[in-house]
Amino acid sequence: MIETFFQSLFLRYNYYMAVIIMLIGLYAMIAKSNLIKKIIGLNIFQTAIFLFYISSSEVTGGTAPILMSDPGTVYVNPLPHVLILTAIVVAVSTTAVALALIIRIYETYGTIEEDELLVQEEKT
Amino acid sequence: MIPDHLTILIVIIPLLGAYTTLLAGWVKRRFCFPIAMVTICIQFCISLALLYQVMKTGPLHYNLGNWLPPWGIEYVIDPLNGFVLVVLLFLSLLCCMYSKRSIVAEIEEKKIVGFYTVFLLLVAGVCGIAVTGDLFNLYVFLEISSLAAYALVASGREKKALFASFNYLIMGSVSACFILIGIGHLYIATGTLNMADLARLLPPLYGSPLIQSAFIFFIVGLSIKTALFPLHLWLPDAYSYAPSAVSALIATVMSKMGVYALIRILFTVFTPAFIIMEIPIMELFCWIAAIAIIVGSVLAITQTDLKMMLAYSSISQMGYILLGIGIANSVAMTGGILHILNHAVMKGCLFMVAGAIIYATGLRTIDDLKGISRTMPLTAAAFFIAAASMIGIPPTVGFMSKWFIALGALESGQWFFVVIILASSLLTAIYFWRVFEYMYFREPDMARQAAVAGANDPPASMLVPILILAAACILCGIFVAVPLEVIEPSVTRLLGGN
Numbered sequence: 001m002i003e004t005f006f007q008s009l010f011l012r013y014n015y016y017m018a019v020i021i022m023l024i025g026l027y028a029m030i031a032k033s034n035l036i037k038k039i040i041g042l043n044i045f046q047t048a049i050f051l052f053y054i055s056s057s058e059v060t061g062g063t064a065p066i067l068m069s070d071p072g073t074v075y076v077n078p079l080p081h082v083l084i085l086t087a088i089v090v091a092v093s094t095t096a097v098a099l100a101l102i103i104r105i106y107e108t109y110g111t112i113e114e115d116e117l118l119v120q121e122e123k124t
Numbered sequence: 125m126i127p128d129h130l131t132i133l134i135v136i137i138p139l140l141g142a143y144t145t146l147l148a149g150w151v152k153r154r155f156c157f158p159i160a161m162v163t164i165c166i167q168f169c170i171s172l173a174l175l176y177q178v179m180k181t182g183p184l185h186y187n188l189g190n191w192l193p194p195w196g197i198e199y200v201i202d203p204l205n206g207f208v209l210v211v212l213l214f215l216s217l218l219c220c221m222y223s224k225r226s227i228v229a230e231i232e233e234k235k236i237v238g239f240y241t242v243f244l245l246l247v248a249g250v251c252g253i254a255v256t257g258d259l260f261n262l263y264v265f266l267e268i269s270s271l272a273a274y275a276l277v278a279s280g281r282e283k284k285a286l287f288a289s290f291n292y293l294i295m296g297s298v299s300a301c302f303i304l305i306g307i308g309h310l311y312i313a314t315g316t317l318n319m320a321d322l323a324r325l326l327p328p329l330y331g332s333p334l335i336q337s338a339f340i341f342f343i344v345g346l347s348i349k350t351a352l353f354p355l356h357l358w359l360p361d362a363y364s365y366a367p368s369a370v371s372a373l374i375a376t377v378m379s380k381m382g383v384y385a386l387i388r389i390l391f392t393v394f395t396p397a398f399i400i401m402e403i404p405i406m407e408l409f410c411w412i413a414a415i416a417i418i419v420g421s422v423l424a425i426t427q428t429d430l431k432m433m434l435a436y437s438s439i440s441q442m443g444y445i446l447l448g449i450g451i452a453n454s455v456a457m458t459g460g461i462l463h464i465l466n467h468a469v470m471k472g473c474l475f476m477v478a479g480a481i482i483y484a485t486g487l488r489t490i491d492d493l494k495g496i497s498r499t500m501p502l503t504a505a506a507f508f509i510a511a512a513s514m515i516g517i518p519p520t521v522g523f524m525s526k527w528f529i530a531l532g533a534l535e536s537g538q539w540f541f542v543v544i545i546l547a548s549s550l551l552t553a554i555y556f557w558r559v560f561e562y563m564y565f566r567e568p569d570m571a572r573q574a575a576v577a578g579a580n581d582p583p584a585s586m587l588v589p590i591l592i593l594a595a596a597c598i599l600c601g602i603f604v605a606v607p608l609e610v611i612e613p614s615v616t617r618l619l620g621g622n
Contacts, residue, residue: 029294042297049304056312080311083260087304090267094297097274101293104278105286117287 014055022048033114035105039098046091053080131186131199131255134170134209138163138248142241149237156240157224163244164220167251168213175206179610194321200257204461204614208384209254211465215376215472216247218589223369225583226479230280230367239279246272246373250381259307259317262385263300269381270296273374280367288361295348295358302345309338322393330402342389343405350382352446353416356439363435368479371431375438375475376468383445383464391618400452409450414544416443421551428489430478433555434471437514440548441467447541448529456532457615458608463525465607466513469600470522473510473593477503480586484579487572490559494566499579502587504563506594511556513597516549521601
């Protein structure tokens with residue numbers, strides 16, 4: 001049992017790490033009161049998903065997916081890479097919108113700490 | 125030539141429109157509104173043509189770049205998304221018309237160019253979700269429309285909208301990430317992203333934990349997007365602090381899109397065989413929807429702010445749609461899908477009325493509305509009709525969908541949910557009756573007298589959409605056979621018939 005666990009840990013190291021990184025990101029989003037740190041948490045969370053996708057495309061002994069003259073060439077699955085390129089663009093735009101919002105929140109309230117913001121909102 | 129490409133044009137036209145708006149806005153700000161209006165008008169006509177063609181000849185398939193389906197991206201239009209497209213574009217058209225005057229008071233003048241650009245991007249996103257037959261494409265369009273929605277919510281002068289939009293962004297991004305993980309699981313399991321292909325390849329794998337966890341990720345992600353109780357926390361603030369045209373738009377168009385995506389994933393990708401036989405998830409759905417219906421209504425009763433009350437009432441109404449889908453027999457599904465149209469029409473009308481009252485008087489709490497019917501008679505009358513439809517008084521359209529959902533619940537022997545529907549109609553009556561009473565039978569307070577007496581019905585560009593929607597509440601109820609003609613074949617298709 002323990003042996004199989006260690007085996008799978010080494011064989012599926014990427015996937016375990018993806019889960020751990022994902023949870024770190026989720027924790028930051030929930031527990032941190034600073035809005036910038038929440039966004040950093042969101043980015044960590046998204047990065048974990050990218051790692052998960054890219055790990056899934058690996059083929060043992062595969063090379064870069066470029067059309068070779070030799071038909072027997074083994075190459076890694078290119079589709080997850082392409083999907084993740086799109087997902088990275090989405091993540092970047094989400095971050096941009098979030099940071100723009102934080103700038104406006106700072107201009108309006110003079111703080112980016114969630115608890116202080118909530119206190120100020122109660123007052124109005 | 126062109127008729128073959130209508131399916132893709134419905135996504136391309138608003139994208140082009142968005143850039144044209146931005147460019148034209150540099151020349152003159154006045155050009156933005158007409159361009160946005162024309163763009164959505166053309167799309168609405170296209171969606172009608174598509175629906176007509178689908179009803180006549182059956183589902184349309186369009187291969188992007190002529191790549192054949194499981195490899196390329198495929199756009200599919202069947203009766204369900206043809207119907208959803210028409211509803212969404214109709215509502216977007218009216219919201220756009222309504223926004224012309226209403227945003228002048230709520231948005232800084234220099235932001236109007238950006239407003240219409242983002243507005244069209246949102247419309248492009250939701251149309252994309254409706255037409256696509258590819259899972260990853262669905263994710264991308266979901267994010268386009270969500271990002272546009274975050275920006276629109278924060279576009280007004282209201283201070284609280286900023287933080288509301290930030291919370292919406294965090295919740296929305298987490299839900300999109302869950303959907304992305306779900307898509308990854310399905311891709312790893314099957315090697316395809318095409319919905320029809322997935323439905324074909326998944327059945328032998330139904331027992332595998334990979335598929336089941338993918339399913340859970342999809343359900344949680346889409347539940348956040350549709351604000352299914354208890355994942356609704358972002359919704360009330362985002363709906364009530366957004367500019368009124370935006371409230372009307374996201375409360376109708378965005379939330380319906382989430383429900384549509386949920387129906388697609390549940391019934392087209394995972395097929396009824398999986399969700400009803402393999403894991404008894406639909407039972408759970410019904411219970412959560414029942415709780416959402418009751419809790420949403422009770423929370424709406426406790427609100428003092430009109431828009432906040434409407435936002436909580438949305439949570440309860442989304443419960444109805446999901447209850448109809450959760451019971452999963454053809455009668456209840458018909459009711460649930462009909463409620464997509466109904467809720468869009470009713471809630472659009474109510475949010476527009478709330479916006480019109482804020483526009484005319486600057487008042488937003490329910491207590492301040494005393495005696496408003498005397499100075500804003502048409503607006504108050506529209507509110508009355510839409511609210512009567514919300515409660516479910518025949519012959520309005522709200523009655524029809526509740527009737528179908530209740531019939532479906534009886535048919536499957538689930539008496540308890542009939543009780544829930546009746547109880548919540550009563551609760552809905554309580555919170556709307558309070559507003560009627562203040563609007564029609566009370567004298568204004570001394571402090572508010574000047575504001576109420578000086579009010580007028582809003583300008584025509586705001587009044588016309590309100591009246592069209594109020595009329596639609598009654599007309600769709602009387603001529604309910606017209607939408608049913610489209611809904612019935614789509615339900616049969618979803619439940620696995622031809």
